[in-house]
Amino acid sequence: MSLLEEFKSGDLRALARIITRVENRGEGYQGILAELYARSGRALRVGITGPPGAGKSTLVFRLAQLLSSRRKKVGIIAVDPTSPFTGGALLGDRIRMQELSLDPRIFIRSMATRGSTGGLAEATRDTTIVMEAFGKEIILIETVGVGQVELDIARACDTVVVVFMPESGDAVQAMKAGLMEIADVYCLNKADREGAERLIVELQSVLGLRQKKTSWEYPIVQTQAIHNKGTEELWQTIDQHREYRQKEAPRDRRREIRIADDLMMVVRGKVDRRLEKALQGTERFGRAVRDIQGKKTNPYAAADALLEDISRLLAE
Numbered sequence: 001m002s003l004l005e006e007f008k009s010g011d012l013r014a015l016a017r018i019i020t021r022v023e024n025r026g027e028g029y030q031g032i033l034a035e036l037y038a039r040s041g042r043a044l045r046v047g048i049t050g051p052p053g054a055g056k057s058t059l060v061f062r063l064a065q066l067l068s069s070r071r072k073k074v075g076i077i078a079v080d081p082t083s084p085f086t087g088g089a090l091l092g093d094r095i096r097m098q099e100l101s102l103d104p105r106i107f108i109r110s111m112a113t114r115g116s117t118g119g120l121a122e123a124t125r126d127t128t129i130v131m132e133a134f135g136k137e138i139i140l141i142e143t144v145g146v147g148q149v150e151l152d153i154a155r156a157c158d159t160v161v162v163v164f165m166p167e168s169g170d171a172v173q174a175m176k177a178g179l180m181e182i183a184d185v186y187c188l189n190k191a192d193r194e195g196a197e198r199l200i201v202e203l204q205s206v207l208g209l210r211q212k213k214t215s216w217e218y219p220i221v222q223t224q225a226i227h228n229k230g231t232e233e234l235w236q237t238i239d240q241h242r243e244y245r246q247k248e249a250p251r252d253r254r255r256e257i258r259i260a261d262d263l264m265m266v267v268r269g270k271v272d273r274r275l276e277k278a279l280q281g282t283e284r285f286g287r288a289v290r291d292i293q294g295k296k297t298n299p300y301a302a303a304d305a306l307l308e309d310i311s312r313l314l315a316e
Contacts, residue, residue, distance in 0.1 A: 004035060007134065012107065015134050019109055022126045033126060036133035043075070043132040046238055047157035049143045049179070054163040055189040058225035059234070060142050061100060066231055067138055068105045075136035076100070076108040077127055079120065079143040079153060107131065121152040122265050128156070154182050156258055159241045161185045161234070164203070166195035180206065184216070184241050187234060191222035216244055275310075284309060 006014035022029045046063075048056050060076060067074050100106050109131075111124050124141065131139055143153050154160050162183035180186075186203060188196060200220055207218050219237050223230030279285040288302040297305075 004032065007036075010135070015107065015130065016109075019127050019130050022130060023111075023123045033129060036130060039133035040129040041132060043128075043136050044138045044159070044242055045128060045141060045157040046138065047141045047143065047154040047160040048163060049154050049160065049182075050163035050187075051165075051179075052144060053167075054165045055223075055225045056142050056163050059161075059163060059187065059189060059223065059231075060140050062225050062228050062231040063140060063235060064100055064103075064106050066235055068103050072105065073135055073137045074106045075128075075131035075134075075139040076106065077111055077124055077131075077139065077141045078108065079111045079124060079141065107134075107136065121156075122269055124153050125156055125262060125265065151179075151182060152261075156261065158245065158255075159184045159238050161187050161238065163187045163189050164199065165190040166193040166199050183218070185234070185237050186218060186220045187223055188220060189223045189225055191230070192224050196222070215248075216241070278310065279306065 001009070003014055003017060007018055018032060020026070022033060048060055048063075050056055057078070060078070064074050064076060101108055109127055111120060111127065128139055128141070141153060141157060160182050162179060162185070164186065165188070186207070188200060188203070190196075200222075203220055207220075221230060221234045221237050223234055225231070284306065288297070288306060291297045292299055292302055
């Protein structure tokens with residue numbers, strides 16, 4: 001059987017091999033993605049993001065356990081480099097990771113280092129497509145919540161959960177950082193710690209501004225993931241958001257925007273690779289590098305000149 005045939009038959013090893021090929025931009029990866037794309041788009045993508053130390057990984061673990069108990073097929077993509085899914089965590093987290101990996105309904109993939117050649121956001125999106133095509137019904141994507149790449153990944157999800165803890169600090173400052181603006185659900189984890197009530201009041205004050213722009217009432221769910229408290233309530237809220245989006249489908253343009261973002265990302269990736277292939281090692285490029293080094297020009301002017309040369313070549 002071919003690799004794709006093994007994949008379509010439900011072989012987990014074929015799933016892992018295809019993801020590796022896609023991440024590493026191996027031979028024929030675009031053809032594989034093109035073949036699988038029609039089978040994707042059915043899963044619910046849930047982004048779990050937030051500051052380091054908020055307990056996102058433990059929440060993902062608890063949610064995956066809950067969903068598996070309900071016979072759901074779950075895919076997990078862990079982007080956070082400090083996540084237990086990347087091996088950089090305490091022993092207890094690694095044991096939980098092993099427990100999940102033994103569950104036939106759950107497939108876990110770390111994205112901390114793999115796929116960086118093609119861009120982490122692009123590699124994560126492609127991995128999601130492969131998991132959906134394999135039949136995963138719910139995909140949990142954990143990101144560290146810091147930087148543009150993580151925000152790009154979160155925007156590619158159907159529902160975004162931003163996780164805080166009482167020590168997260170000023171919620172207004174978090175809003176200014178852009179993290180809160182992408183959330184559909186707010187989760188206060190470690191809610192038994194001192195300062196939880198103060199942070200909830202602060203969050204509610206900030207959310208008052210967002211409530212005026214939509215009929216979705218942005219909820220704040222309190223959890224204690226380490227003790228498996230609040231997991232059911234969190235999932236019910238995520239499911240309520242899914243139902244809200246289905247009812248609001250005529251006005252909800254998130255999927256259309258996501259497809260537009262995906263298309264732009266593919267175009268940008270192809271252009272980047274073609275530009276690199278066309279320029280790297282050529283005399284034109286080498287001369288520009290030497291001129292910049294010799295202070296005869298600067299990278300911005302040199303880039304404009306190179307683009308003009310390429311435009312002329314394309315026009316001929």
